[in-house]
Amino acid sequence: MQIYKHSWTRFVAEVAVLVALFTLVQYAITTELLSQYYEINLNSMCINIILAVSLNLINGFTGQLSLGHAGFMAVGAYVSVIMTNRLDLPFIAGVLAACLAAALAGFIIGVPTLRLKGDYLAIATLGFGEIIRVVLQNIDYVGGPSGIMGIEKLTTWGWLFASTLITLIVIINLVNSSYGRAIISVREDEVAAELMGINTTRYKVMAFVIGAMFAGLAGALYAHYFYIIKPDTFNFLKSFDILVMVVLGGLGSTTGAVIAAIFITTLTAALQSFPAIRMILYALILIIVMIYRPQGLMGNKEMGRKTLARLWGGKK
Amino acid sequence: MQEFTQQMINGLSLGAIYALIALGYTMVYGIIKLINFAHGDIMMVGAYVGFFSLSVLGTNILSAMVFAMLACAIIGVFIEKIAYKPLRNSTRIAALITAIGVSLFLEYATLFALGPAQRVFPETAFQVTNYHFMGIMVSNKDLFVFFSAVVLMIILQYIIKMTKTGKAMRAVSEDQEAAVLMGISVDKTVSITFAIGSSLAAAAGVMIGVYYNTVNPLMGIIPGLKAFVAAVLGGIGIIPGAMVGGFLMGILETMVSGYSSSLYRDAVAFGVLILILLIKPTGLFGKNTGEKV
Amino acid sequence: MSLMEIKNLHKSFGGLSAVLNFNFNLENNELVGLIGPNGAGKTTVFNLITGVYKPDKGNIDFEDRSLVGLHPYDICKRGIARTFQNIRLFRDLTVLDNVRIAFHKDVQYGFLSAIFRTPGFFRGEAEMEAKAREFLKIFKLDNKRDEIASNLPYGEQRRLEIARALATRPTMLILDEPAAGMNPQETQELMQLIKWLRQEFKLAILLIEHDMPLVMGVCERIYVLDYGQVIAEGKPEEIRNNKKVIEAYLGEEVN
Numbered sequence: 001m002q003i004y005k006h007s008w009t010r011f012v013a014e015v016a017v018l019v020a021l022f023t024l025v026q027y028a029i030t031t032e033l034l035s036q037y038y039e040i041n042l043n044s045m046c047i048n049i050i051l052a053v054s055l056n057l058i059n060g061f062t063g064q065l066s067l068g069h070a071g072f073m074a075v076g077a078y079v080s081v082i083m084t085n086r087l088d089l090p091f092i093a094g095v096l097a098a099c100l101a102a103a104l105a106g107f108i109i110g111v112p113t114l115r116l117k118g119d120y121l122a123i124a125t126l127g128f129g130e131i132i133r134v135v136l137q138n139i140d141y142v143g144g145p146s147g148i149m150g151i152e153k154l155t156t157w158g159w160l161f162a163s164t165l166i167t168l169i170v171i172i173n174l175v176n177s178s179y180g181r182a183i184i185s186v187r188e189d190e191v192a193a194e195l196m197g198i199n200t201t202r203y204k205v206m207a208f209v210i211g212a213m214f215a216g217l218a219g220a221l222y223a224h225y226f227y228i229i230k231p232d233t234f235n236f237l238k239s240f241d242i243l244v245m246v247v248l249g250g251l252g253s254t255t256g257a258v259i260a261a262i263f264i265t266t267l268t269a270a271l272q273s274f275p276a277i278r279m280i281l282y283a284l285i286l287i288i289v290m291i292y293r294p295q296g297l298m299g300n301k302e303m304g305r306k307t308l309a310r311l312w313g314g315k316k
Numbered sequence: 317m318q319e320f321t322q323q324m325i326n327g328l329s330l331g332a333i334y335a336l337i338a339l340g341y342t343m344v345y346g347i348i349k350l351i352n353f354a355h356g357d358i359m360m361v362g363a364y365v366g367f368f369s370l371s372v373l374g375t376n377i378l379s380a381m382v383f384a385m386l387a388c389a390i391i392g393v394f395i396e397k398i399a400y401k402p403l404r405n406s407t408r409i410a411a412l413i414t415a416i417g418v419s420l421f422l423e424y425a426t427l428f429a430l431g432p433a434q435r436v437f438p439e440t441a442f443q444v445t446n447y448h449f450m451g452i453m454v455s456n457k458d459l460f461v462f463f464s465a466v467v468l469m470i471i472l473q474y475i476i477k478m479t480k481t482g483k484a485m486r487a488v489s490e491d492q493e494a495a496v497l498m499g500i501s502v503d504k505t506v507s508i509t510f511a512i513g514s515s516l517a518a519a520a521g522v523m524i525g526v527y528y529n530t531v532n533p534l535m536g537i538i539p540g541l542k543a544f545v546a547a548v549l550g551g552i553g554i555i556p557g558a559m560v561g562g563f564l565m566g567i568l569e570t571m572v573s574g575y576s577s578s579l580y581r582d583a584v585a586f587g588v589l590i591l592i593l594l595i596k597p598t599g600l601f602g603k604n605t606g607e608k609v
Numbered sequence: 610m611s612l613m614e615i616k617n618l619h620k621s622f623g624g625l626s627a628v629l630n631f632n633f634n635l636e637n638n639e640l641v642g643l644i645g646p647n648g649a650g651k652t653t654v655f656n657l658i659t660g661v662y663k664p665d666k667g668n669i670d671f672e673d674r675s676l677v678g679l680h681p682y683d684i685c686k687r688g689i690a691r692t693f694q695n696i697r698l699f700r701d702l703t704v705l706d707n708v709r710i711a712f713h714k715d716v717q718y719g720f721l722s723a724i725f726r727t728p729g730f731f732r733g734e735a736e737m738e739a740k741a742r743e744f745l746k747i748f749k750l751d752n753k754r755d756e757i758a759s760n761l762p763y764g765e766q767r768r769l770e771i772a773r774a775l776a777t778r779p780t781m782l783i784l785d786e787p788a789a790g791m792n793p794q795e796t797q798e799l800m801q802l803i804k805w806l807r808q809e810f811k812l813a814i815l816l817i818e819h820d821m822p823l824v825m826g827v828c829e830r831i832y833v834l835d836y837g838q839v840i841a842e843g844k845p846e847e848i849r850n851n852k853k854v855i856e857a858y859l860g861e862e863v864n
Binding site for chain 1: 659660661680681682684685686690691693697698699700701702706709710711712713714716718720723724725726730733734737773777
């Protein structure tokens with residue numbers, strides 16, 4: 001892990017690249033250069049990136065297998081819609097409430113569950129994810145099993161870009177710090193980490209809550225783009241979708257999670273008319289990656305400046 | 317009182333089915349410490365084989381069950397060799413993720429091959445007779461399910477306690493390395509465990525087909541999860557635990573669904589799961605073993 | 610006042626008594642050994658001291674405060690560090706990161722500083738890196754600081770584990786079979802290292818070992834454990850000739 005020395009030139013260059021990227025896409029959207037189809041995919045891509053990167057913090061960096069991530073997405077989606085749809089508050093309120101609610105849910109579920117280990121933890125998180133779904137199914141205020149329809153389309157490219165960027169910055173900065181090292185040490189060897197003064201439960205819960213928070217963010221963005229949300233949208237199959245991205249990208253690599261999220265979104269779009277084939281492919285990805293390349297695409301390496309510099313230098 | 321007994325009878329039939337599936341989970345966990353996520357889907361495959369046996373081959377119900385059990389035993393062994401064996405020395409998480417993959421594969425490959433529509437078990441397969449008894453109704457379906465399950469469980473107990481294979485299975489669950497040193501083929505024992513577990517699930521699948529009349533590609537998910545909870549409730553890895561757990565879950569479910577809203581019926585299983593994991597993860601019959609540092 | 614005082618420690622697993630009526634004391638800067646046949650309960654004692662297990666009965670006092678019931682991370686903060694029988698490094702992390710984690714408990718910047726990359730963050734990181742490298746230099750591992758820990762040769766992994774333990778600035782260091790898997794020359798180097806550590810860092814050291822020359826060569830006092838109980842205690846010469854100790858190791862008295 002490297003903590004890059006603070007450099008103003010680099011910072012300015014990075015900001016410039018990001019501004020350019022944002023403006024380019026915004027232009028394409030406003031002038032309708034980008035068709036509806038691509039816009040939808042761009043939307044899904046950003047949401048998937050946020051979901052994958054946030055799950056990777058829990059599964060990959062902290063080493064705690066969580067199979068209920070869709071539950072937090074559901075909490076975020078529903079809370080944000082209650083804010084905008086039922087309480088007529090602006091989108092920002094919905095988004096913030098979603099993050100807070102999902103983080104809270106992460107805390108409530110995390111504290112008892114993270115005492116468990118390995119597969120027990122995984123199954124417990126799966127159980128909680130389903131409990132959230134069933135509870136939502138039985139609350140009439142949010143439409144029960146049919147959910148809520150006619151949600152205003154408040155998610156714009158600006159929101160997506162900013163959210164994805166913030167998610168990436170927060171998680172990358174967290175991981176590349178002493179706190180990140182503490183979290184990773186929990187994955188590597190809990191007993192040794194405890195004996196080095198690290199309260200492993202605190203860090204597991206921290207990672208869990210932060211991961212849940214961003215899943216909530218993704219939920220809010222999702223709800224305000226796709227008009228409808230139902231409890232069934234956020235079932236364990238959705239959690240598995242996100243798991244596939246994280247496994248494929250490499251448990252413990254943010255770059256990997258991003259690449260895999262983009263790949264899976266593209267795959268989903270390509271196989272839109274063949275949902276069964278898509279699921280079969282997911283299944284095969286999980287099996288083949290685990291058997292033949294358990295570290296996924298990127299292992300726990302990141303594509304940092306060094307690699308990019310090398311690639312760029314090589315091109316010349 | 318009548319109502320209660322009626323529910324108990326329903327609960328016992330359902331419980332018998334859960335117990336059969338739970339046994340597969342618990343045996344596999346006991347021997348290779350893997351939660352075989354795909355086990356519920358093996359049950360589904362068994363139900364389909366039973367269905368085809370009845371409708372296409374026109375066999376009777378018992379032969380259908382035998383076919384299903386044989387087919388799934390083979391499929392179970394096959395899956396183990398291809399997907400789980402390579403991961404025997406990997407982390408349990410890796411194996412769990414692979415099991416999820418196998419589960420998804422079975423579900424969606426079946427859906428792709430046979431379509432999502434549910435199939436109905438032919439009526440000729442099982443002539444339903446209802447017996448009335450002091451105001452309680454017992455169908456011969458209930459009797460069939462309950463007694464077949466009991467017979468299978470007795471056979472299983474015999475195998476485990478009285479045969480060399482059973483001893484090998486117990487040895488490998490206790491200590492794999494020591495078992496190897498005793499000349500036991502771990503591979504063979506694991507295969508046999510999967511074969512037996514899968515065949516029991518197949519039997520359960522046929523029973524579900526008889527009991528509820530329909531089969532569909534995703535039918536294994538919810539019962540599979542409930543049976544898993546049953547296995548954990550009894551103590552995962554402990555065979556009598558799975559049997560007891562299965563019956564308890566069946567009775568609990570019918571009680572909840574009979575006396576309160578059936579909307580929460582499925583949530584009961586998750587609730588029980590969370591409670592066990594938080595209070596006593598080793599289950600009713602389980603012992604506590606700490607990690608050696 | 611002893612640095613560490615253990616009275617009447619008991620620990621059972623199931624029906625088996627792993628540690629029975631264990632009494633022990635350790636002074637500041639003392640080098641004490643704990644020996645005994647395999648399965649005698651030595652590692653269990655270590656685990657009880659460091660909070661991995663909770664004792665069934667008994668007191669463990671360190672610097673006059675009780676350690677019983679504390680989490681391992683609190684015990685570390687009180688000033689006790691340890692290494693493990695089978696090395697427990699953070700295998701996928703670099704050598705530098707392994708040592709840097711030792712400084713986390715005293716991290717100088719907050720969680721939000723890390724996210725917002727404040728000047729405080731960069732300062733804190735620079736400090737931690739500098740301190741870590743100092744330690745690595747002492748243990749001659751600085752040139753390998755970017756190597757992945759699991760790629761180091763065995764002897765260096767052991768050294769790294771000790772370096773990492775010391776980076777937590779303990780008052781007492783517990784070494785669990787540090788010479789395991791070492792050849793005679795490496796063991797000699799280890800002996801020098803242990804003596805030097807004790808002097809340089811003013812540590813009290815508690816050592817489990819099977820390598821008798823090492824134990825006899827560095828320890829000032831030795832406790833002998835058999836079936837969870839102390840069967841002898843004293844200076845190396847006394848222990849060497851103690852009948853009970855010989856019996857415990859060899860079965861019967863050798864004439």
